Amino acid sequence: ILLNGDSWFDILLADLAAAQAARPGLLGALALRRVPEADRYGTVRLKDGLLRAFEPRGAGKGPALINGGVYCFSRGIVDHLVEDGSLEAEVLPRLAADGRLAGIERAGFFLDIGVPGDFEAAQSLVPAQRRRPAIVFDRDGVLNLDHGHVGHPDRLDWTEGAIAAVRRVNEAGWYAFVATNQAGIAKGYYSEADYLALRAQMYRDLAAAGAHIDDERHCPTHPDGTVPRLAVRSDRRKPGPGMLLELKARWPVDWSRSAMIGDKDSDMRAAAAAGLDGILFTGGNLDLLVEQVLQSRGGAP
The missing domain is CATH 3.40.50.1000 (HAD superfamily/HAD-like)
Structure with missing residues (x-):
């Protein structure tokens, strides 16, 4: 299980593990969140439960699926990592193109503190969500x-x-x-x-x-x-x-x-x-x- 350190996506991790284990040959599964405005995020395309492509940040506006920053990988992912590079920008798009990644869409609480406004909002949103x-x-x-x-x-x-x-x-x-x-x-x-x-x-x-x-x-x-x-x-x-x-x-x-x-x-x-x-x-x-x-x-x- 891999979690982005600057976001919180409230889902059942067992569901993600089940999606990763459901099909032979999969290297991982990603939790996906539909957001009303995707211009500040990279987006993903999902078909028949498999990730088909990753689109770069700013490629589109309006509602779309984004990578929620919660992953379940098999050990085989290690063989596909790059020594100096980005998991999200280099490794995952290549694995998606090969049909090696599943995706599950969930509507749980999602918060990304990557911009100052959301970081400030998190000071009250996080305690409220934990209660x-x-x-x-x-x-x-x-x-x-x-x-x-x-x-x-x-x-x-x-x-x-x-x-x-x-x-x-x-x-x-x-x-x-x-x-x-x-x-x-x-x-x-x-x-x-x-x-x-x-x-x-x-x-x-x-x-x-x-x-x-x-x-x-x-x-x-x-x-x-x-x-x-x-x-x-x-x-x-x-x-x-x-x-x-x-x-x-x-x-x-x-x-x-x-x-x-x-x-x-x-x-x-x-x-x-x-x-x-x-x-x-x-x-x-x-x-x-x-x-x-x-x-x-x-x-x-």
Whole structure:
């Protein structure tokens, strides 16, 4: 993954990687942005998902596709680089002419600070764009079926629509968080390492669908635990709000538009204690519920 250092194009990087891997022989894929006025940018021509040509800056006016400055390349690109020259002006046009580059058009937030006016605007635009709502998912009983202290990858069963629900949150440009009680660690049913292995498996499953979790918090304590150091009361454990407040403090979240989706009363109480709306998941397709939640809060992609 290669990113231009003076621009920000808010897209799902997994989509770009999928485009690069979709056709044999491709050396890379570029994220493209349609702009209303292209006179200050070089433009590109796209046909059937492949980049056909690059036009120099100032070659045309009006709306056009431009290179958004986000790339996914295979290692083979190294053989085509020049020792002293420009990737954008020399290497990419040649590869496009040979049909070796894919392009995907996306409409995400785009900002290029290459001129003084846009650099000045970025001082307020960037913090505002980073401030976005979040969906906080409980884990067991929401993202995966709750078989009772699910602590190992071989006990992982996703709920219906869960992976699609996380991707929907990603596509909306919202943060996707997880806050989960893990009393099974305190009670000795599984270890912290087991929990982390299961989390890694879940993240791999999500990544295969182009989805991701931005942050996850877990509470391994329980007053009745058999592991002495974890047999304590903690306001991090739901219905305490600790994990939710940690997420709020860590990220620039628009808390007023955010929500927590849980399947237990303790989830709803934790959300209320953190000043967050709680949405009770009673089963069925999680993606449909998330779609409704986003639509009701102005966040449907």
